[in-house]
Amino acid sequence: DTEVTQTPKHLVMGMTNKKSLKCEQHMGHRAMYWYKQKAKKPPELMFVYSYEKLSINESVPSRFSPECPNSSLLNLHLHALQPEDSALYLCASSQDPGQGTNQPQHFGDGTRLSIL
């Protein structure tokens, strides 16, 4: 299995809802990432998990809460989002987060999130 799988593919939620995005990989990768992408813009890094520990938080608002239950799974819990949070949320994984390994990141299809 050489894919990163994200569910759901689409999500529409109100500003008071609580929902979760899920990401799964079975490539044995030890680093997993959440990105936010707006149309025709590059992905913006949100969080990095390295060996199941949060290693980077790019000053993301607390209404986004990541969780890494095990080395294959990554969740993003959403609560009280704003309309400007509507975007494509991408999950990625890489074999090793260390510098000098030239390991690429493998991306999922993303979850297209719309906040009403």
Add this chain to the structure above:
Amino acid sequence: AQRVTQPEKLLSVFKGAPVELKCNYSYSGSPELFWYVQYSRQRLQLLLRHISRESIKGFTADLNKGETSFHLKKPFAQEEDSAMYYCALRGNQGGKLIFGQGTELSVKP
């Protein structure tokens, strides 16, 4: 500062013409550079990485440390090459990828 610059937001060529998508970087140390492609409504896919020096879908990219560039080239563009292309630099902070702003390539028949 760690930065990736893709100067062209949009590049439009005719089928069969050569294409070059420019990428310049700023990084102290040995850079790890990648090209990613995103076709319409598809996932971001790795196209090339500088260390492999391979050709994928007819595309090549050479790292020029003197000019701090990693331009993507293809001698004969095809309509199916139309997509968004991102150049990315792996920073020195926990595997973080630093993306350029992207170049939208449009190949006309």
